[in-house]
Amino acid sequence: MTPVTFRERANLDIGTHKAAANDVSARRLHKKRAVAAAEFSAFESTRDRAREIRLHTLAHLDRYLGEFADSVERLGGNVFFAADAAEANEYVTRVAGEEGVSLAVKSKSMVTEEIELNHALEAAGVEVVESDLGEFIVQLAGDRPSHIIAPVLHKTRQDIGSLFRDELGVDYTDEASELNAIARRHLRPIFLSADMGISGVNFGVASTGSIATVTNEGNGRLTTTAPRVHVAVMGMERLVPNPADLMVMFDVLARSATGQRLSVYTNIVTGPRRPGDPDGPERLDVVIIDNGRSRVLSSSASEILACIRCGACLNVCPVYRVVGGHAYGGVYPGPVGSVLTPAMAGAEGWADLPYASTLCGACQEVCPIRIEIPRMLAELRAEMGKESGFGWLRTGLAAYSRVASHPVLWRAFLSAGAVFGKAAGRDGWIERLPFHAGNWTDYRDLPAPASESFRSWWRKNRAT
Amino acid sequence: MGDYRRIVSRVQLFVTCLVDGFFPDVGRATVRLLEAQGCEVEFPVDQTCCGQPAFNAGYRDQARSIAAHTVAVLDETEGPIVVPSGSCADMLVHHVPDLLPDDPAARRVADRVRELTAFLVDDLGVESLGRSGPDVCVTYHRSCHGLRNLGLSGQAETLLDGAGGVDRRELQGTEECCGFGGLFSIEMPEVSVAILEQKIENIEASGADVVVGGDVSCLMHIGGGLHRKGSPIAARHVAEVLAGES
Numbered sequence: 001m002t003p004v005t006f007r008e009r010a011n012l013d014i015g016t017h018k019a020a021a022n023d024v025s026a027r028r029l030h031k032k033r034a035v036a037a038a039e040f041s042a043f044e045s046t047r048d049r050a051r052e053i054r055l056h057t058l059a060h061l062d063r064y065l066g067e068f069a070d071s072v073e074r075l076g077g078n079v080f081f082a083a084d085a086a087e088a089n090e091y092v093t094r095v096a097g098e099e100g101v102s103l104a105v106k107s108k109s110m111v112t113e114e115i116e117l118n119h120a121l122e123a124a125g126v127e128v129v130e131s132d133l134g135e136f137i138v139q140l141a142g143d144r145p146s147h148i149i150a151p152v153l154h155k156t157r158q159d160i161g162s163l164f165r166d167e168l169g170v171d172y173t174d175e176a177s178e179l180n181a182i183a184r185r186h187l188r189p190i191f192l193s194a195d196m197g198i199s200g201v202n203f204g205v206a207s208t209g210s211i212a213t214v215t216n217e218g219n220g221r222l223t224t225t226a227p228r229v230h231v232a233v234m235g236m237e238r239l240v241p242n243p244a245d246l247m248v249m250f251d252v253l254a255r256s257a258t259g260q261r262l263s264v265y266t267n268i269v270t271g272p273r274r275p276g277d278p279d280g281p282e283r284l285d286v287v288i289i290d291n292g293r294s295r296v297l298s299s300s301a302s303e304i305l306a307c308i309r310c311g312a313c314l315n316v317c318p319v320y321r322v323v324g325g326h327a328y329g330g331v332y333p334g335p336v337g338s339v340l341t342p343a344m345a346g347a348e349g350w351a352d353l354p355y356a357s358t359l360c361g362a363c364q365e366v367c368p369i370r371i372e373i374p375r376m377l378a379e380l381r382a383e384m385g386k387e388s389g390f391g392w393l394r395t396g397l398a399a400y401s402r403v404a405s406h407p408v409l410w411r412a413f414l415s416a417g418a419v420f421g422k423a424a425g426r427d428g429w430i431e432r433l434p435f436h437a438g439n440w441t442d443y444r445d446l447p448a449p450a451s452e453s454f455r456s457w458w459r460k461n462r463a464t
Numbered sequence: 465m466g467d468y469r470r471i472v473s474r475v476q477l478f479v480t481c482l483v484d485g486f487f488p489d490v491g492r493a494t495v496r497l498l499e500a501q502g503c504e505v506e507f508p509v510d511q512t513c514c515g516q517p518a519f520n521a522g523y524r525d526q527a528r529s530i531a532a533h534t535v536a537v538l539d540e541t542e543g544p545i546v547v548p549s550g551s552c553a554d555m556l557v558h559h560v561p562d563l564l565p566d567d568p569a570a571r572r573v574a575d576r577v578r579e580l581t582a583f584l585v586d587d588l589g590v591e592s593l594g595r596s597g598p599d600v601c602v603t604y605h606r607s608c609h610g611l612r613n614l615g616l617s618g619q620a621e622t623l624l625d626g627a628g629g630v631d632r633r634e635l636q637g638t639e640e641c642c643g644f645g646g647l648f649s650i651e652m653p654e655v656s657v658a659i660l661e662q663k664i665e666n667i668e669a670s671g672a673d674v675v676v677g678g679d680v681s682c683l684m685h686i687g688g689g690l691h692r693k694g695s696p697i698a699a700r701h702v703a704e705v706l707a708g709e710s
Contacts, residue, residue: 007652014658318641322658356652358645358659359520361612381522390521390651397518401526404481405533407510417485429691439650443657444688447486454484454491458507462495 004349005389006356010327018154022146022324025153030315032259033366040255050252051369053245054306057237061297064206064239065288071209075271077284081236084291089120092198092231095285096126099229101195105187107215107223108132109200110148110309111235111289114331117198128198129190131219133183140167146325146333148311149257154324187219197223197281201234202309203249204286207242210270211286214253214263221267230272230281236288237297237305249308252368256310292344300379301343306369307336313363313373319356328353335363339376342384351387354380392436414453421449474504474543478534478577480552480680481513487680493707494548494580501588510537515563516555520646524563531560532567538576539569545576546583548703549679550610553579558613579610581678581702585619595627597708603635603672604702605663605686607679611639620678620702627706635675636666644685660689667697675699 003009013019037043057064069079082088096104104126106112118128130139134151138144141163145151152160161174170182199220203212211232213220224230240246246268254260273280296305314320314334325333330341330350338357342350354377363373381388403409424430430446432438440446475498479491498505515530534556538545547553556577564570584590604624610616624630643649643659650656663686667675673696677683680701687699 007654010652011654014654318643318659318662319655322662323655354522355648356655358608358641358643358648358656360608360641360645362608362639362641365612378520378522381520382524383522385522388522390647393521393647393651394523397521397523397526400513401515401518401523401529404512404515404530407512407533407537410512414485429688431692436650439653440688443653443692444660444685445691446688447684449485450488452488454479454488455507455509457488457492459509462507463509 006327006329006352009329010323010356013324013327014322019322019324021156021159022154023321025150026147026315026321029150029258029311030366033256033312033315036255036259036261040261043252043255046248046251047368047370050248050308051306053240053248054308054369055303057239057241058297058302058305061237061239064241065236067206068204068209068239069288071207072271072284072286075209076274077209077271077286079286079288082287082289082291085115085289088115088233088287088289088291089117091287092117092233092285093120093124093126095229095231096121096124096196099195099283101126101229103127103129103190103194104196104198105129105131105190105194105223105227106135106198107200107213107220108135108151109198109233110331111200112198112233113145115233115289115291117233126196129187129194131187131191131223132215133180133217133219136183136187137163140164144326145331147314148309148332148334148336150311154326191222191226194227196229196231197225197227198231198233199224201232201238201286202253203246204234204239205241205243205246206239208270210243210246210268212246213267213269214250214265215267216258216264218265221265224267224269225279225281228281229283229285230269231285231287232269233287233289236290236293253308253310256312256366256368296340296343299343300383301339301376303371304336304339304343304373304376306371307340308369310368312366312368316362316366318358318360318362328356335373335377339373339380342380347384347387351384352389354384355388355390396436411455414455417449418451418453418456422451424448473502474506476538476541476543476545477505477507478511478514478538478545478547478552478556479507480547480549482680482684483548486684487701489709490548490680490701490703493701493703493709494546496707497580497584497593497703498546500593501584501590506541508537508541514552514555514560516552516559517646519555519559519563528563531563531570535560535564535567535570535573538573543576544578544583544587545573546578546580548580548701549681550579550607550614550616551679551681553577554609554613579614579616579678581619581623582614582616585622591622592626593623593706595629595706595708597629597705599629599631600674600705601631601633601672602674602676602705603633603667603670604638605635605642605667605675605677605682606638607677607682608641610678616678620676623706624676624702630705633670633672635670637662642682642686644682646681649685656685657689660685664689664693664695668695673697674705676702676705678702
């Protein structure tokens with residue numbers, strides 16, 4: 001049976017090899033972030049500034065989108081606003097048709113995962129090859145990414161060595177440098193023969209029309225410069241007003257993501273090839289996607305659109321660490337996904353995601369933009385609780401609410417608990433309870449209620 | 465935040481629902497600690513719960529009803545309201561005023577709420593308590609809401625280290641969640657205990673005999689996990705250890 005809830009999906013992965021690999025790597029990334037944060041004395045104030053910029057941009061998004069589109073067009077690029085995934089895919093497929101594209105190479109992009117662009121292009125007869133090492137592995141394995149910046153966080157080097165041996169016919173190795181070299185040899189001719197490069201966009205700069213992408217592999221630079229057509233696909237919220245703001249984002253993004261001061265390749269593309277340029281694409285199309293973001297912008301979760309996709313909230317999340325990214329079901333895993341996915345797509349099928357959190361607050365603590373993820377999770381619970389599959393809480397909490405709002409009922413409730421505690425506890429511990437309370441005792445013991453409540457003791461000993 | 469050192473004589477104890485019904489020893493220890501500092505402790509008898517279980521589960525009307533009752537009860541009293549729980553204190557300080565925006569009493573109450581260890585260290589200036597209990601080897605778990613939402617920064621550890629007879633061992637990952645998460649613990653029990661297993665590994669590695677915390681809710685989860693696996697390690701509230709009862 002296909003798992004349909006977070007709990008079911010999580011239970012498939014908890015305790016597996018995959019979850020263990022995920023936990024180790026998430027903790028490693030988190031530790032690197034901590035080191036990078038500690039050595040940059042202006043980190044906290046830069047985070048404050050980054051938050052201001054992102055919230056300001058969202059508050060004036062219409063204006064900045066217009067400015068960005070004008071800037072791109074002035075440089076000779078095309079801009080297409082797509083209301084949803086279908087419109088975006090149709091547009092990119094049309095461009096591929098116009099340009100006679102048979103092979104497209106892609107650099108890493110979450111938004112193209114979101115709209116399932118590869119499927120659409122392949123259905124139109126265009127071969128699509130992922131060039132980000134992680135995405136390349138995902139594509140070879142027929143798997144799905146499990147992390148925003150590290151798609152194969154759930155795989156070990158040994159897993160990848162076996163995959164390359166089986167799928168690429170090479171000798172087994174689990175040396176990272178050799179695995180890299182294998183992928184490089186495989187991908188290099190593809191870069192050179194591809195007619196279209198498809199990239200994501202880390203940031204669009206409204207005032208200049210520039211597109212910034214950050215990678216550590218150089219594949220992004222090849223994707224956006226070698227093929228004669230470059231299609232950049234971006235969520236409509238991914239803007240900053242001007243180049244100075246972009247520098248602030250660079251100061252926090254790589255540090256938060258991988259603990260680097262700056263990613264190895266920080267690429268800023270401003271328009272297609274100009275006369276006299278030695279390289280660059282002849283044609284540039286920027287596809288700006290809504291796909292539910294307008295709905296988010298007018299919701300209680302609008303702040304989640306300020307996310308810059310560093311993945312720090314995943315790496316620190318106790319839930320993400322033990323379940324991995326696939327349990328979240330959607331494209332965006334972890335705390336950010338638990339807000340973004342239901343906020344974008346609606347409650348149907350996703351209403352239990354806001355419950356996939358202990359509300360420990362570690363995500364907000366590390367978020368470079370200080371996004372109030374726990375607050376939004378709690379608000380989404382209030383909005384989607386009925387459809388979450390946790391409706392059984394309602395009866396119990398309604399009764400509890402009545403009791404806890406009336407001191408006389410509360411006293412009676414505690415007295416009943418004390419009687420129950422005397423009767424049910426063996427050594428003061430309860431090992432088995434019926435119904436949903438079994439969700440506690442199936443997994444750990446429950447202390448029995450006290451045979452005398454605090455208030456009862458107070459009344460006998462202290463009350464005047 | 466006022467300096468209560470000179471003016472405190474009377475404090476209100478908001479004991480929390482779990483301490484009231486499940487862990488009255490923690491309430492008694494809290495009373496003893498406060499009285500030892502010269503406080504006159506009052507217990508507003510009509511108090512019930514802060515409403516957090518309903519609030520975190522997304523049932524805001526139910527949470528509002530409980531919170532309104534609690535605010536009304538506490539607003540009739542005077543002086544600091546001491547809470548032996550970072551999580552319930554956080555609820556009263558941050559979420560209840562948001563739930564009851566039209567009730568000025570909610571803000572008045574929020575301004576008076578103090579988490580127990582922060583009250584002792586920051587408001588009363590206590591560093592050494594002169595504990596007289598059996599020697600004990602402990603490790604301290606920093607529960608999330610006190611740590612991140614109230615900004616507690618080692619007050620409990622200061623008190624433990626200044627108390628006599630307490631050997632405190634470092635807890636690896638002390639700032640990591642234990643996996644309790646309120647009703648999360650029964651909504652997604654497998655995830656909850658998978659996180660707990662990591663916490664228990666670190667507790668065991670610390671070499672301590674007692675894991676200490678400032679929230680009985682997390683301790684109920686941690687202690688329940690330790691007991692299920694037959695571990696000799698006990699889970700105790702910081703007030704119990706400081707009062708010499710552990």
